[in-house]
Amino acid sequence: MSDTTLVEGIAAALPTPNLDTDQIMPKQFLRGIDKTGLDQGLLYDLRYDANNQLRSGFVLNQPAYRGAAILVGGSNFGCGSSREHAVWGLQQFGIRAVIASSFGEIFYSNAMNNRLLLVMLAEADVQRIMEDVSDPLTNKVLIDVGSMTVRSHRVEASFALSARHHRMFLEGQDIIGSTLSLxxxxxxxxxxxxxxxxxxxxxxxxxxxxxxxxxxxxxxxxxx
Incomplete structure (x- = not known):
């Protein structure tokens, strides 16, 4: 197995439903003319308080979840505006995949085209995985793109991808690379x-x- 077929690592739970792209990447971080530095703005109002100090209670600020590669989100993750910066910020922060029961439609396309893997599972499976990763002792998740399966401490579940997206991830391509191959x-x-x-x-x-x-x-x- 290679880096293009497996996503494995610490997973953090973000159970908030309808987490929109303005929360994922606030508008004040869209002023640049390139993609750099967007990791600083990721989930800023959740990660920082009004005095720009880290919120110790927020999951990604906790030592057990630093370096998280996977988010387990609430339903309709990534709804709202079409800003692609939300995807780029997640990737720059080190997030390689998001698991949820549903995603905003435009966010889904932006993410998959940029090789941020989005995994849709039944809500019951998502909740059980959240319970697993909420314990720092069982917060590791493995996503096998080849077999399209997810494994946490207590859950093994299957997910689906379109043939085009499945091929892109297996071949390590984003939408530009996929187009150039044709x-x-x-x-x-x-x-x-x-x-x-x-x-x-x-x-x-x-x-x-x-x-x-x-x-x-x-x-x-x-x-x-």
Missing amino acids: QGEIAAFQERHWQKRPWLRDVARRVRDRLDASTPIQAAGSNS
Whole structure:
């Protein structure tokens, strides 16, 4: 087994239902022009108090859960706005997978396309896994992407992935890598398309060239 087929490590329970992307990555951390530093903003208002001091009672601030690789969340995890920063922040913090009974639809697509594994299980299984990981002595979880199974101290459950997402995770690809792997098929489709509709090939460039050719060059200093 490789790093692309297994996600294993400390799991932390975040039982709050409807945890939205504004809570996962507050808006004040969206000001940058790149992806860096988003781990600092992850779940900021849950991790820090009004004086910007760590909340000792929050699970990810507790010594037993530092370095957590997996979150076990409440239902409808990641609802709200479409900000992809929520996914990037989770990954930069070290989270490789989230287990919940349901996810916000846009968050699900953003996460899976960026190789943040989302595992949907029955609510009863999620609750039992939460009980397991709430004890620091039994807080390890293993997710096998190959067999699509999850194992905690007392639970072994199966989950489903689409064929495309399953293949991406097995091959260690995000959506860009998956698309690039199909370059040959894309080029062949493109060529067939142009052979059937040659008038569409480079149409934007040809229109631009025609417009440029028909536009008279204005003489320097002319007021017309």
